[in-house]
Amino acid sequence: xxxxxxxxxxxxxxxxxxxxxKCNYSYSGSPELFWYVQYSRQRLQLLLRHxxxxxxxxxxxxxxxxxxxxxxxxxFAQEEDSAMYYCALRGAGTALIFGKGTTLSVSS
Amino acid sequence: GAVVSQHPSWVICKSGTSVKIECRSLDFQATTxxxxxxxxxxxxxxxxxxxxxxKATYEQGVEKDKFLINHAxxxxxxxxxxxxxxxxxxxxICSARHNNYGYTFGSGTRLTVV
Numbered sequence: 686x687x688x689x690x691x692x693x694x695x696x697x698x699x700x701x702x703x704x705x706x707k708c709n710y711s712y713s714g715s716p717e718l719f720w721y722v723q724y725s726r727q728r729l730q731l732l733l734r735h736x737x738x739x740x741x742x743x744x745x746x747x748x749x750x751x752x753x754x755x756x757x758x759x760x761f762a763q764e765e766d767s768a769m770y771y772c773a774l775r776g777a778g779t780a781l782i783f784g785k786g787t788t789l790s791v792s793s
Numbered sequence: 794g795a796v797v798s799q800h801p802s803w804v805i806c807k808s809g810t811s812v813k814i815e816c817r818s819l820d821f822q823a824t825t826x827x828x829x830x831x832x833x834x835x836x837x838x839x840x841x842x843x844x845x846x847x848k849a850t851y852e853q854g855v856e857k858d859k860f861l862i863n864h865a866x867x868x869x870x871x872x873x874x875x876x877x878x879x880x881x882x883x884x885x886i887c888s889a890r891h892n893n894y895g896y897t898f899g900s901g902t903r904l905t906v907v
Contacts, residue, residue, distance in 0.1 A: 719896070729837075729886070729898040771836065778842070780827045781888070781896055785836040 687712050687776040691784035698762050700793045706757040708746075708772030708784060717775040718755040720746055721783075724768045732770070733757070742766070762791045795891035796820055799899025806877055806906055814872045814902045816887030822867035823889035828860075831884040831901070840885075843870040877906040 688711040698704055710716060720732040732741055735748040735755060746757045755772060769788050773781040796819040806812050816826055824845045829837040841862050842850040849862035859881075861873040874881050887899040 728900040731895060731897075734895060769834075779825055779890065780839050780842050782839065783829075783837045786834075788834070 687716075687774055687778075687782050689772050689774045689782055689784035691770075691772055691787050693787045694785070695788045695790065697790045697792065700764055700791055701761050704757075704759045704762045704766070704789065704791075706770050706772075706787050706789065708755045708757065710753050710755065710772075710774050712753075712774060712776040714776060718746075718748055719773040719775070719781065720744070720755075720757050721771045721773060722768050723771065723786075729771070762789075764791045764793060767791045795889075795894035795897045797823075797887060797889050797897050797899045799887050799902055801902060802900060803903040804905070806904070808878055808906055809876055811873055811875045812877055812904060814874075814885055814887075814904075816870045816872070816889070816899050818868045818889045818891075821889075821891050823870075823891070824867060825890060826864060826870040827888040827890075827896075828862060828870075828872050829886045829888065831886055833884075837886060840872075845870075874904065877904070879906045882906045 690709045718735040721729045722732045723729050733746050744759045748755050769786050771786045772784040798817045800815045826843040828840045831837045840855045843862045843864040845864045864870040882905050884901050886901045890896050
């Protein structure tokens with residue numbers, strides 16, 4: 686079965702603190718993994734995908750096949766990073782399967 | 794590029810009536826589109842995969858007769874919620890996959906059934 690687990694429903698940090706949003710997946714094959722962000726009252730936007738290995742808005746994520754994880758990290762959180770973050774998997778099918786999401790709250 | 798337009802953004806309907814939601818790919822052709830349902834502050838639950846020119850593929854537990862999907866052209870997929878009931882109230886989101894830009898999402902439709 687394909688499954689994405691985001692164990693934290695809410696993550697609160699202070700501005701300037703490091704951030705790590707956890708994501709674990711379950712899939713027997715080679716997955717494609719993504720991070721999407723949803724700002725208040727806006728549509729989902731692609732933040733990262735593992736195949737491109739890029740850094741967007743200071744966020745990075747590394748696929749760890751041994752631990753089946755794709756954690757999202759940023760060394761210094763900004764207030765504008767406050768949003769809902771979803772980890773998603775594309776496995777056997779063509780659709781994305783989403784985790785339950787983590788709300789990131791960055792306060793000054 | 795790769796913009797998906799979803800319409801309407803919100804709709805209120807009476808119990809027992811049907812509501813149609815449109816999803817259009819504005820600047821690309823999408824042979825496959827996806828319909829999700831999102832509960833407040835929760836995840837997106839995949840409802841079905843919409844295939845141009847053929848029947849949609851529904852996820853387990855999603856009623857085909859309740860949520861009718863039509864993908865008659867390469868740029869338009871529609872979701873019709875038939876005989877809507879208050880428990881169908883939710884946020885519905887469509888998505889399409891672009892070859893270069895990956896998955897792109899509509900802005901969603903807030904359905905309220907009264």
